[in-house]
Amino acid sequence: MRHLNDGTLRRIYDEPLALTSLDQAHFDSCTECKARFESIANVARATATLLTVPGFTPEPAAALRSVRIRIRADETRRPPRWYERWLDRSSPRFRPIATPAIAILLAAALMTGVTATGVAQGWFRVFAPTTVAPVQVGPSDFAGTGALLDYGEVKWLPDAPTLRQLTDATAAAAQSGLQVLMPASLPQGVSGPVSFGTISHATGSLTFDADRLRASAATKGVRVNAMPARINGSKLIVNAGPALIEAWGLSASASQVQMPTLVIAQTRVPTVDSTGVNAVELEDYLLSQPGVPPDIAAQIKAIKDPSTTLPIPIPKGLATTEPVQINGVQGLLIKAVLGAGVVWQKNGVIYAVGGQLTPDQVLAIATSLQ
Amino acid sequence: MLQSQAWQPVVGRTPLDALRQGVPDPFERLFLEEYPKVVAIAYRVLADRSAAEDVAQDVFIQFHRRVSPGDERAAGWLHAAAAHSALNVIRGERRRAQRETAHAVDPAQAPVASPERLVVEAESRREVRRALSRLPQRTAALLMLRYSGLSYAEVATALGMKAGNVGTLLRRAEEALRKEVNRATPE
Numbered sequence A: 001m002r003h004l005n006d007g008t009l010r011r012i013y014d015e016p017l018a019l020t021s022l023d024q025a026h027f028d029s030c031t032e033c034k035a036r037f038e039s040i041a042n043v044a045r046a047t048a049t050l051l052t053v054p055g056f057t058p059e060p061a062a063a064l065r066s067v068r069i070r071i072r073a074d075e076t077r078r079p080p081r082w083y084e085r086w087l088d089r090s091s092p093r094f095r096p097i098a099t100p101a102i103a104i105l106l107a108a109a110l111m112t113g114v115t116a117t118g119v120a121q122g123w124f125r126v127f128a129p130t131t132v133a134p135v136q137v138g139p140s141d142f143a144g145t146g147a148l149l150d151y152g153e154v155k156w157l158p159d160a161p162t163l164r165q166l167t168d169a170t171a172a173a174a175q176s177g178l179q180v181l182m183p184a185s186l187p188q189g190v191s192g193p194v195s196f197g198t199i200s201h202a203t204g205s206l207t208f209d210a211d212r213l214r215a216s217a218a219t220k221g222v223r224v225n226a227m228p229a230r231i232n233g234s235k236l237i238v239n240a241g242p243a244l245i246e247a248w249g250l251s252a253s254a255s256q257v258q259m260p261t262l263v264i265a266q267t268r269v270p271t272v273d274s275t276g277v278n279a280v281e282l283e284d285y286l287l288s289q290p291g292v293p294p295d296i297a298a299q300i301k302a303i304k305d306p307s308t309t310l311p312i313p314i315p316k317g318l319a320t321t322e323p324v325q326i327n328g329v330q331g332l333l334i335k336a337v338l339g340a341g342v343v344w345q346k347n348g349v350i351y352a353v354g355g356q357l358t359p360d361q362v363l364a365i366a367t368s369l370q
Numbered sequence B: 001m002l003q004s005q006a007w008q009p010v011v012g013r014t015p016l017d018a019l020r021q022g023v024p025d026p027f028e029r030l031f032l033e034e035y036p037k038v039v040a041i042a043y044r045v046l047a048d049r050s051a052a053e054d055v056a057q058d059v060f061i062q063f064h065r066r067v068s069p070g071d072e073r074a075a076g077w078l079h080a081a082a083a084h085s086a087l088n089v090i091r092g093e094r095r096r097a098q099r100e101t102a103h104a105v106d107p108a109q110a111p112v113a114s115p116e117r118l119v120v121e122a123e124s125r126r127e128v129r130r131a132l133s134r135l136p137q138r139t140a141a142l143l144m145l146r147y148s149g150l151s152y153a154e155v156a157t158a159l160g161m162k163a164g165n166v167g168t169l170l171r172r173a174e175e176a177l178r179k180e181v182n183r184a185t186p187e
Helices: A008-012 A021-029 A033-050 A058-079 A080-088 A096-111 A169-176 A209-221 A279-287 A296-300 A359-368 B026-047 B050-064 B075-090 B092-106 B115-134 B135-146 B152-159 B163-184
Strands: A119-122 A121-125 A130-138 A152-156 A162-167 A192-201 A202-208 A235-240 A243-246 A260-270 A271-275 A308-315 A319-326 A327-334 A339-345 A348-356
Touching: A008 A033, A008 B163, A021 A033, A033 B163, A058 B026, A130 A296, A130 A327, A130 A339, A152 A209, A152 A260, A162 A169, A169 A192, A169 A243, A260 A279, A279 A296, A308 A319, A308 A327, A308 A339, A319 A339, A319 A359, A327 A359, A339 A359, A348 A359, B026 B050, B026 B075, B026 B115, B026 B135, B050 B075, B075 B115, B075 B135, B075 B152, B115 B135, B115 B163, B135 B152, B135 B163, B152 B163
Parallel strands: A130 A308
Antiparallel strands: A119 A121, A121 A271, A152 A202, A162 A192, A192 A243, A202 A235, A235 A271, A243 A260, A260 A348, A319 A327, A327 A339, A339 A348
């Protein structure tokens, strides 16, 4: 049998039980290997002496307090990230001033819709997603004044969506009409109580108004392309929700902003209908406006079946995506530095699972939901 | 009307909750588990308590910004970051000079030793740290991780190598350090 190599002999010094029985038998009977081991062990002992430091027992609890203070200070100093500003602007906490933001969201949905299917006299269903696709969005995109332009009047019919927090799973299911989903098991690192939230079903309309757009552009000092006569006065109707959100790892303290470790969300697919306006014409017009970056317009135009595809904004350079199968349905896996997520659509419901997890953990949860 | 209240977490009543009660958040749990190891690695490199704690806390703050505490590679990331951050400190001439001054007059480290012995030991540690700073970063990191008490498997995870190669590379690293120390202090 061959002699044991230096690495194996070195390991015997630290972890003698890691030796295989075959190697152990050789070592016991080989004087040459024993002599080499002695030499290696001498160097190891000398190194241990060289690297000796006086004893010291750290205090993790005190250090944790200090680190918490520094993290809080760090978070306070840090300006909000672009997606935090975006989320804040487009959250359900809509204020009247947020009207243009809603218009942009409606427009983004509409821009994907070019195949109209009649749903009623004079109405076209321009968007009803059955699948998802990534759209890379950079930090400076939508940061310009174009995103704040006022394209027309937004109305909720009758009320805007309402976010409610609930005390238990049964109430959450009853309020949303959606089934509360639980993973077969929770991965390591996900803990704390689960929180439930529901967002009510809502119908909203945007009536395009050339005068309002012109006035808002003049106020902002930006130049916009004049709204074509066919678009002026036309109306988009968006149907969205209800939605059900389950979140793990949220702090019990309301003052502490914390990213949940795991979120499971589901919503009925949103739909967009239009009153007779030519969707292609509207798409071309909106994509040419200030505030819509050319590469995003190109990505939206490149979606193969846009009327049935929901674009998922992906932070450019911070996350990558790949198609995956979730129980027989195609989904989109998003891998980021901070975590991972997966989005898919099945039987008229869009599902999303994400958090401070690895892609494998996210997929395991997504496929085990019941 | 729209409700504009902030998201308020509530306690659910699912069977899983029973398992989750009393468990600290993932970052806190990871911190309490790993902080002693992370400090030990930095301390092994720097031989200075307060500098080691500074490095360890910086490592956790960087970790908080970049990595999920639930990531299965979290511990490896922390160990490697501790070794590399501390080695970067001993490579910085200005900070090294400051640390050595503080280190040489630290009476708390061996209160029963004589002043002469303290000076000799401090000088010896300085020589070793200088030798260490001249080794390739990965070689020095391997030595520090192993001599801080990490297992071969933990060292392999932290440095992204096969556990089977740790013994060979450790043996070479020890030889390299020995030669570097001998070169610096010829008999």
